[in-house]
Amino acid sequence: VTRFVRAGGGSAVSDLGEQGLLDRIAARLDGPPRGEIWAGDDGAVIVAPGAGLVWTTDVLVEGADFDLAWSLGGDIGYKAVAVNASDLAAMGAAPSHALAALSLPASTPLVFVDALLDGMVEAAGALGLALVGGDLSSASEIALCVSMLGAPGPAVPVLRSGALQGDALCVTGRLGGAAGGLAALRAGARPGGDPTSDRLIERQLRPRPRVGEGMALAGAGASAMIDVSDGLLLDLARLMAASGTGCQVDPRAVPVDRDLEAVSRTAHAPPIDPARLAATGGEDFELLFSIEGGALDRARAALEPHGTPMTVIGEVTSGAPRFGQEELSSMEELGWDHLRNP
Amino acid sequence: VTRFVRAGGGSAVSDLGEQGLLDRIAARLDGPPRGEIWAGDDGAVIVAPGAGLVWTTDVLVEGADFDLAWSLGGDIGYKAVAVNASDLAAMGAAPSHALAALSLPASTPLVFVDALLDGMVEAAGALGLALVGGDLSSASEIALCVSMLGAPGPAVPVLRSGALQGDALCVTGRLGGAAGGLAALRAGARPGGDPTSDRLIERQLRPRPRVGEGMALAGAGASAMIDVSDGLLLDLARLMAASGTGCQVDPRAVPVDRDLEAVSRTAHAPPIDPARLAATGGEDFELLFSIEGGALDRARAALEPHGTPMTVIGEVTSGAPRFGQEELSSMEELGWDHLRNP
Numbered sequence: 066v067t068r069f070v071r072a073g074g075g076s077a078v079s080d081l082g083e084q085g086l087l088d089r090i091a092a093r094l095d096g097p098p099r100g101e102i103w104a105g106d107d108g109a110v111i112v113a114p115g116a117g118l119v120w121t122t123d124v125l126v127e128g129a130d131f132d133l134a135w136s137l138g139g140d141i142g143y144k145a146v147a148v149n150a151s152d153l154a155a156m157g158a159a160p161s162h163a164l165a166a167l168s169l170p171a172s173t174p175l176v177f178v179d180a181l182l183d184g185m186v187e188a189a190g191a192l193g194l195a196l197v198g199g200d201l202s203s204a205s206e207i208a209l210c211v212s213m214l215g216a217p218g219p220a221v222p223v224l225r226s227g228a229l230q231g232d233a234l235c236v237t238g239r240l241g242g243a244a245g246g247l248a249a250l251r252a253g254a255r256p257g258g259d260p261t262s263d264r265l266i267e268r269q270l271r272p273r274p275r276v277g278e279g280m281a282l283a284g285a286g287a288s289a290m291i292d293v294s295d296g297l298l299l300d301l302a303r304l305m306a307a308s309g310t311g312c313q314v315d316p317r318a319v320p321v322d323r324d325l326e327a328v329s330r331t332a333h334a335p336p337i338d339p340a341r342l343a344a345t346g347g348e349d350f351e352l353l354f355s356i357e358g359g360a361l362d363r364a365r366a367a368l369e370p371h372g373t374p375m376t377v378i379g380e381v382t383s384g385a386p387r388f389g390q391e392e393l394s395s396m397e398e399l400g401w402d403h404l405r406n407p
Numbered sequence: 408v409t410r411f412v413r414a415g416g417g418s419a420v421s422d423l424g425e426q427g428l429l430d431r432i433a434a435r436l437d438g439p440p441r442g443e444i445w446a447g448d449d450g451a452v453i454v455a456p457g458a459g460l461v462w463t464t465d466v467l468v469e470g471a472d473f474d475l476a477w478s479l480g481g482d483i484g485y486k487a488v489a490v491n492a493s494d495l496a497a498m499g500a501a502p503s504h505a506l507a508a509l510s511l512p513a514s515t516p517l518v519f520v521d522a523l524l525d526g527m528v529e530a531a532g533a534l535g536l537a538l539v540g541g542d543l544s545s546a547s548e549i550a551l552c553v554s555m556l557g558a559p560g561p562a563v564p565v566l567r568s569g570a571l572q573g574d575a576l577c578v579t580g581r582l583g584g585a586a587g588g589l590a591a592l593r594a595g596a597r598p599g600g601d602p603t604s605d606r607l608i609e610r611q612l613r614p615r616p617r618v619g620e621g622m623a624l625a626g627a628g629a630s631a632m633i634d635v636s637d638g639l640l641l642d643l644a645r646l647m648a649a650s651g652t653g654c655q656v657d658p659r660a661v662p663v664d665r666d667l668e669a670v671s672r673t674a675h676a677p678p679i680d681p682a683r684l685a686a687t688g689g690e691d692f693e694l695l696f697s698i699e700g701g702a703l704d705r706a707r708a709a710l711e712p713h714g715t716p717m718t719v720i721g722e723v724t725s726g727a728p729r730f731g732q733e734e735l736s737s738m739e740e741l742g743w744d745h746l747r748n749p
Contacts, residue, residue: 106649107493111462113457122507224448403545
């Protein structure tokens with residue numbers, strides 16, 4: 066497998082050293098507004114985005130979370146920012162500031178680091194948040210740890226624990242696309258192929274967190290919310306466990322990514338089951354939420370300006386969490402657990 | 408080299424999986440105060456410790472920042488929290504909240520993870536900050552990325568860039584001990600040997616960030632400050648570069664750790680040069696600061712309740728940064744740059 070990051074000549078991180086690379090990165094970042102201090106000191110000084118803060122951290126690790134055979138530096142930087150923003154979106158919060166800790170071998174080409182930073186800057190710009198600095202460390206594998214702060218929107222933060230019996234269970238967008246993109250990449254597809262495959266690969270490499278949608282749903286009265294990062298079934302199980310409720314989800318109601326069927330017919334792709342990928346494939350970063358039935362129209366209206374559809378997939382119950390006829394606890398594979406016996 | 412973490416039988420992370428380990432960790436953390444939500448959701452909800460925030464992130468990576476031949480899980484957890492607190496201390500800020508992202512192989516023994524968490528909880532308790540949650544990832548090497556928030560003390564944050572010509576340059580405590588501890592560990596010494604060696608090893612494995620001292624010095628009028636994490640000379644060069652000033656430091660004035668001389672006579676130790684370790688050895692996490700001469704007595708008085716001495720080592724000048732007769736820019740080795748050609 067070709068590891069793009071190792072390919073080619075040119076300068077490596079070791080030619081600059083830590084201070085040289087820190088200076089190079091600081092020069093690439095925007096300057097702070099008055100009253101804030103970003104890169105270049107022991108810590109960043111920022112204005113609190115609110116009296117209440119919503120705060121998350123998430124790390125992408127080479128091999129486990131991205132594969133250098135197909136992820137470019139820019140993809141990794143973009144995704145690291147996006148997945149953290151998705152965590153805040155799931156609370157109905159607006160991301161405001163991010164810090165990044167990058168671990169990498171001294172032999173890493175500078176062009177890779179530059180691209181990674183470009184990807185972070187691009188995602189931060191798209192999401193309207195400030196990338197304020199970070200830290201560099203030596204490591205034998207590349208890892209990018211982002212920490213992100215935000216403020217609750219006009220509504221209070223939406224937790225996983227607020228689902229109530231009788232609430233409708235809904236999901237934004239369509240599911241399975243990111244897993245389909247991963248399957249295509251693993252089968253040899255690359256960006257620049259057919260448009261269907263490209264859209265799936267884009268969902269895998271450059272996910273779009275539902276930040277505006279999360280705030281809109283919080284305002285519309287979502288009672289509980291989680292982002293679908295590890296697969297619908299696993300995140301559904303988490304939402305129900307946190308709320309102390311069960312559910313009845315209709316497998317036929319789950320909105321499947323429309324490109325999945327098409328890609329299963331391309332030469333590259335291995336056989337895939339679109340419905341299975343939609344239920345267990347991770348990394349779609351759509352929002353799974355509960356809301357009382359009377360507020361469904363309000364939620365749909367709140368999402369309309371974002372152009373994002375929502376689908377009712379079931380109902381919160383007092384029983385066990387069920388997907389069709391099956392109890393989630395008895396299902397062999399719920400989703401992606403990267404720390405289980407591989 | 409024995410890697411303690413791999414030794415022994417017992418359960419591994421893979422027996423619990425991600426959700427099981429997250430639940431185990433959440434159960435080990437304190438519960439949040441009213442109005443805050445800690446572990447168990449997509450993000451943590453916290454009350455901003457102030458209208459202005461000081462924020463840092465720092466990661467410890469296996470091999471580069473700790474060696475499993477001698478660092479126990481508890482040491483690693485403790486140090487990861489301590490080094491982040493030291494960054495805030497160098498701004499004169501009070502740490503209030505920490506998040507941790509732990510990357511590890513699924514084969515990691517649970518006892519190691521438990522010890523690591525114990526070390527984090529111990530450090531958080533000692534520093535009076537709240538460990539509010541975090542994230543787990545799969546990786547082939549262990550890395551612990553901490554993100555820490557705090558509020559400026561009564562004074563404004565102290566930056567690296569505020570040193571003024573004529574200011575005195577000072578350092579808290581004594582230097583070189585942590586590097587001496589590392590040399591002793593590398594030469595085969597282990598905790599539980601002679602008291603001298605034990606004290607040095609403790610400085611390496613469980614550094615004490617100067618949090619109270621940083622706030623006291625900010626209040627006493629320190630004009631610029633940095634923590635000595637990568638060695639006095641390198642951090643001195645950074646402070647001067649940020650301030651756009653030079654300095655004249657007297658090498659004989661640098662306070663050398665008193666245990667260094669003693670350990671150089673033990674059977675285990677390789678030949679060490681105490682003065683050189685004090686100038687270039689990293690990880691002492693003492694504070695290097697500038698302050699106008701008229702405020703030196705106030706600074707000494709401010710440090711007295713903490714039992715921490717301070718030493719004037721030189722003066723800020725308009726010329727080049729000099730250490731004795733030499734310019735820092737012409738010195739071959741300033742300190743620890745882990746991303747230079749190894």
